[in-house]
Amino acid sequence: MDEALHIASLVVLARPELFEAVKANLRLLDNLELHQQSAAGKVVVVLEAVDEQQILQRIEQINSMPGVLNTALIYHELLAPEGDCP
Incomplete structure (x- = not known):
């Protein structure tokens, strides 16, 4: 790995009647995966980014x-490039 990589986990809360449309829109975004979901309109999303911004x-x-x-940020991890770890 040549550059730092940020991994973030989010919980997205959507209106239950629009939940399928929200998930379809989320699937259109790059570097983002949908994971667990509930019928109440919650879905766990994991994304990769180059920085916090x-x-x-x-x-x-x-x-x-x-x-x-x-949308709530639940977890954030920074994976440092090889050779940058102590």
Whole structure:
């Protein structure tokens, strides 16, 4: 790995009646995977980014999607390039 890689986990809460549309829109985004979901309109999303700003931009992008009520950052990990670890 030549550059740092940020891994973030989010929980996206959507209106249940628009949940399928929200998931379809999320699947269109690069470097993002959908994982566990509930019928109440919650889905766990994992994304990869090059920096923290890109994570924040993606959260804003998701929050602006029709049917999304909230996006919460649950986990963030920075994977350092090889040779940068002590």
